[in-house]
Amino acid sequence: MSRLVVLAGGVGGAKLALGCQALCMGDDLTVVGNVGDDFHHCGLRICPDLDTLMYTLAGVVNTETGWGRADETWTCLQTLADLGGEDWFQLGDRDLAVHLLRTAELAKGRTLTEVTGSLCAALDLPTRVLPVTDASVATRVISDQGELAFQEYFVRERAEPIVKSIRFAGADESALSPEVAGLLASATTEAILIAPSNPWLSIDPMLAVGGMREALRNAPAPVVAISPIVNGQAIKGPTAKIMRELSLDVSPLSVARHYRDVLDGFILDSLDQQLAADVSAEGLAVLACQTIMNTLADKKTLAQAARAFAADLRVHAKGK
Ligand code: FO1
Numbered sequence: 365m366s367r368l369v370v371l372a373g374g375v376g377g378a379k380l381a382l383g384c385q386a387l388c389m390g391d392d393l394t395v396v397g398n399v400g401d402d403f404h405h406c407g408l409r410i411c412p413d414l415d416t417l418m419y420t421l422a423g424v425v426n427t428e429t430g431w432g433r434a435d436e437t438w439t440c441l442q443t444l445a446d447l448g449g450e451d452w453f454q455l456g457d458r459d460l461a462v463h464l465l466r467t468a469e470l471a472k473g474r475t476l477t478e479v480t481g482s483l484c485a486a487l488d489l490p491t492r493v494l495p496v497t498d499a500s501v502a503t504r505v506i507s508d509q510g511e512l513a514f515q516e517y518f519v520r521e522r523a524e525p526i527v528k529s530i531r532f533a534g535a536d537e538s539a540l541s542p543e544v545a546g547l548l549a550s551a552t553t554e555a556i557l558i559a560p561s562n563p564w565l566s567i568d569p570m571l572a573v574g575g576m577r578e579a580l581r582n583a584p585a586p587v588v589a590i591s592p593i594v595n596g597q598a599i600k601g602p603t604a605k606i607m608r609e610l611s612l613d614v615s616p617l618s619v620a621r622h623y624r625d626v627l628d629g630f631i632l633d634s635l636d637q638q639l640a641a642d643v644s645a646e647g648l649a650v651l652a653c654q655t656i657m658n659t660l661a662d663k664k665t666l667a668q669a670a671r672a673f674a675a676d677l678r679v680h681a682k683g684k
Contacts, residue, residue: 367554368671369547369585371496373398373566374413375430376592376600377559378420380670383663384557385421385491387671394492395421396544398561399476400503400532400569401514405453406444408463409470412515413566414480414495415462422487433458452520477541494547496570499538503569504531514565523602527609530564535572540579548579555674556580558589560655562603563622564610571626580626586677588629588670590655591616595635599656617642624648629677631655631670649677 368388370381372395381395398413412431419425419433426432436456445451455463462483469479475498484493503514507525517525540548547553561567571577580587593616598604604614612618616632620643623630629649632639637652644650651673657663 367392367552368394369553369556370395370559371556371567371570372396372413372417372559373561374401374416377413377561377566378417378425378430379657379663380557380559380590380667381417381491382420382660383657383665383667384671386660386664387667388491393490394494394547396494396496396547396570398566398570399495399497400501400566400572401518402500403502403513403515405515406450406455407467408455408460409467410453410455410463410515411466411476411480411495414476414493415459417493418480418484418487418489421489421491421493422484424487432456453515475541477543494541494543496540496544496576497538497573498541499573500534501538501569501573502533503565504533506531518565518602523605527564527606529610530568532569532572535569535574537574538572539574540576545575545579548583548585551584553583553585554678555671556583556585556587557670557674558587558623558627560590560592560599562592562598562601562606563619564603564606567623577626586628586674587626588631588674588677589619589623589627590631590666590670591619591633591636593619593636594633594655615639617646620646620648629673631673649673 372381384393395417397417401413402411416431426434440457466479476495505512505517506529509525592603596614607614616636617639620630624646630643631651633655634652640650640652653669
């Protein structure tokens with residue numbers, strides 16, 4: 365049973381997930397992670413968003429970068445570079461152990477859901493982390509430098525190429541994992557939160573998975589998104605840059621409109637309170653509160669506000 369479900373990308377999504385974990389007990393929380401950033405590198409299957417969620421919730425993340433592990437060493441990467449191998453994607457020694465194990469277990473025929481479950485158990489996670497799908501759905505960025513795989517765009521090219529469009533290879537043939545489909549359809553799920561992750565790079569690949577949009581629209585629980593845009597800026601990463609390149613206003617209103625067909629409610633920052641009426645005019649319930657999460661207390665407070673907002677929507681929901 366899981367009463368709170370969070371759809372999350374990597375670093376930004378992990379902050380809300382951590383706040384929810386501080387709020388929830390036992391198996392009350394499930395975090396559903398993006399797999400659009402996953403790729404094969406040096407023969408290994410790397411799942412950056414799932415690992416960021418897992419490491420953050422286990423308290424072993426590198427808090428300076430927000431990804432990778434704390435107390436990391438880099439002997440393998442340095443040796444790889446000395447041998448003329450690719451070193452643009454930084455894989456630390458501890459982190460590599462996860463990629464080695466995951467790759468070996470997947471090769472035995474286990475699903476990504478099963479392997480992620482085993483890794484979470486080994487890290488003593490109180491929270492369930494699920495990949496949105498067991499299929500491969502790869503984010504591809506069509507840019508002024510041609511079509512790039514996600515990590516080529518994001519890490520190797522430092523998100524500098526100008527984005528023209530984004531596609532999700534494999535999405536048409538993909539399906540939600542049975543675990544995720546079951547949670548979204550469950551009457552015991554009280555709220556589905558869309559974390560303030562990058563809507564275009566981190567949440568859209570999840571929405572592109574076969575059955576996801578319908579599952580959110582038909583979910584008995586209210587679906588609430590939190591804006592990653594505050595006061596005309598992205599909290600983190602290239603969201604604002606991408607919005608400008610896609611000719612969108614860098615505003616929470618653009619984000620609310622982008623998600624509108626799957627949402628019941630939208631949370632924007634108190635600094636954007638003046639936009640609440642415009643969001644409401646889109647047919648969405650609106651809450652304005654502090655969404656910037658610097659401390660664990662901030663994360664927990666936002667998680668609490670989002671859960672209470674969703675509970676209110678559940679009572680007053682139209683047709684839910
Ligand atoms: N992000 C970087 O900016 N540079 C890296 O070298 C890098 C390595 C890396 C290794 C493992 C991992 O789980 C994540 C890693 N990330 C790195 C983060 C990752 O590429 C992005 O933050 C996400 O894919 C976007 O959500």
